[in-house]
Amino acid sequence: MTKTKKEEVERQLEGVEGEAKNILARVSSLELEMDKERRLPMEFSARSKELENDLSKLRSVADVQFAPLSKEELNKQQVVTEIEYSDIGVTIKTEDGGVFYAKTAFISPSAGVLQRV
Structure with missing residues (x-):
């Protein structure tokens, strides 16, 4: 192989390596986003349960406080x-x-x- 051909192939290889690194970085970034998205339903579920408990407590208090007066x-x-x-x-x-x-x-x-x- 001639020197110029070899240099051209090496430049192409460097370009492909750079693209591969960019793709790997994007894959890592997308994996992090997916992990965050997976955690959201769990966080929403936990928060929803907290709010339901709070609502239940408030209803109990309201039932006592706002019971019809005799x-x-x-x-x-x-x-x-x-x-x-x-x-x-x-x-x-x-x-x-x-x-x-x-x-x-x-x-x-x-x-x-x-x-x-």
């Missing part, structure tokens, strides 16, 4: 000091330290109270 509690003539409302319900605080929770609340103040508002 007629006796509703008919008490108590001085209401604070009413807070949110997306999940109403909290009513009374002068004697009572705290009542409900999904909704209806108040009927006297005409004198309404005039002061």
Whole structure:
């Protein structure tokens, strides 16, 4: 083989080696991405279970806190000091330290109270 032919073949070989290295680097990169993608469902599953547990706990608390009040509690003539409302319900605080929770609340103040508002 002549020197120029040999040099040309060596350059081609170097080019092929460079391409092979690039392909191997891409393969490694894709393998890392695949590993990340494989872990995502496990992470989502674990997070989903955490959220389901949190939701279950909140529902239990809400069931207790927002259970219907008895007629006796509703008919008490108590001085209401604070009413807070949110997306999940109403909290009513009374002068004697009572705290009542409900999904909704209806108040009927006297005409004198309404005039002061």
